[in-house]
Amino acid sequence: MAAIASREIRLAARPVGLPTDATFELGTADAPDPGDGEVQVKNAWMSVDPYMRGRMIDVKSYVPPFQVGQALEGGAVGEVVASKADGFKPGDLVLSMNGWREAWTGPAKGLQKIDPRGLPPQAFLGVVGMPGMTAWGGLLHVGRPKEGETVFVSAAAGAVGSIVCQIAKAKGCRVVGSAGGPDKIKYLKSIGCDATVDYKQHRGARALTKALAEAAPEGIDVYFENVGGDHLFAALQCLNMRGRVAVCGMISQYNDSEPQPGPSNLTQIIGKRLRVEGFIVFDFIDKQADFVRDMAGWIGAGAIKWEETVYDGLEKAPEAFIDLFKGANVGKMLVKLA
């Protein structure tokens, strides 16, 4: 056993607008020998997720803000290299929130040991991890689509959206997915979307509404909201009576240095008796066993596939994160660390 020098990405300055290189700094810290009850872990994969943008500003939210000068945090899968904790031995795979660094030492308590069951370890940052459970819980427990209903998914080629589309198909829904650019549209078709909207071809609330109305001529019943702005406008226009909006995120808003106004058609909520409801993945933590059972079944049956966009090396993590907001990823955006 020995201390490991670990490179890490720190918050250099709170971003205004889209994060830039100046938002991040590369540093080095030691992952010391583990103490009693601790493990020493080398990270193999780390996740970058849009929600992390919210932690970069100094505002109280459902997770506390990152501190300037300190390493960022986020989901990571690593391998135990040394352990003084019962139940953990070298070679074990663990899921932690200690991403954005190559190695770390910390308490084993609360750490999730991964049994890969034939899945690649990074799948636990995606389809069978937080994004997968977000998709599953948000669609089934908040959106609650019925068989035969139409589900509209924005950012449908992303880590969460692509799983939402496939769960909706597995539940017998018609699925309309929105994404930007021909490659993503092709991907949406490959995962079973019945219709697609390339939002880059339909700029502005009215144009997007028209495109959605054409893709969903019978209207939509559930909107899985990842984007906000014009997408929310279009969805509100196209939602049917008693439609539901499962609000997972509004990525179009996260980098606004000045908050952007909301859609001008919120009165649709009244006449159509819409339900617009927010959620985060932790809301479903008591249902995790159901999620694992459902997802294992779908993956086993070939009903759910997943895609990854991989950046190589810790030093690429800031770029991977920034590129999330540029829509550079298909499927789960990951950084490979080892």
Place this chain on the structure above:
Amino acid sequence: MAAIASREIRLAARPVGLPTDATFELGTADAPDPGDGEVQVKNAWMSVDPYMRGRMIDVKSYVPPFQVGQALEGGAVGEVVASKADGFKPGDLVLSMNGWREAWTGPAKGLQKIDPRGLPPQAFLGVVGMPGMTAWGGLLHVGRPKEGETVFVSAAAGAVGSIVCQIAKAKGCRVVGSAGGPDKIKYLKSIGCDATVDYKQHRGARALTKALAEAAPEGIDVYFENVGGDHLFAALQCLNMRGRVAVCGMISQYNDSEPQPGPSNLTQIIGKRLRVEGFIVFDFIDKQADFVRDMAGWIGAGAIKWEETVYDGLEKAPEAFIDLFKGANVGKMLVKLA
């Protein structure tokens, strides 16, 4: 029996922005002798309600649009003067949607006969009518406050809002009401509001938020939405975790010739897991017996009082309607016809 000449208010032109005198025209029609199954009725009271603005434009909604050149419609209480319908006799009081006119003849089928039980007939256009049931259903079945929670009500001095405040108090909630001007604030205190916000003293989303935060230092749990715009922004900022927005109306938006943008803080819905849900009074029609029982109990116990703002004569109906949007009413806005 004889035909009655009846003055009526017709839609002269679809309004753009706030309706004006030019929106309306006064005409005369005959209320003929009733045929088989018909009654002839002289209206005593008619209602003006904000939702009628939506019917003045040519857009499909939950009620069909008014037609230019034809008499407007709306709630009215009248007295049967002649009847060829079983179960209806002269002197009976009836509730109909044949407002905006002094008299009418039509089928008795679907007409609601009123048993006043000691209440003034116009109360059936207010506290025990549509506004009362809107308040009751929206608060209890959509907002679902628990005892001890804080309920925020906008347009709290209006026909619906003033009843919402009192039901919330009867249910053991802390109530914060918003209205414009010292007279209305005084009225809100008289009906039991624990705190008040005079929005005319706090213009703009940020100022209104600050005022609401001061009036509700522990945050709000339910927002009964009648206004939209800055009020919705302030409510979203101040809502507690798992708060609910019962969306009844957005009167600040109804006269916009160009739709106004929504609040810029819709992302609050995610982290706080808010539920924003629209409704209209018809949603509670199968619960009408519960409403009548609850409301009769509260009125009998003195827990619910009501106020009226009365304009005299059919020719004043357009002014009464326009004044709704200027906030000229305390409690139910009514036009006395006879």
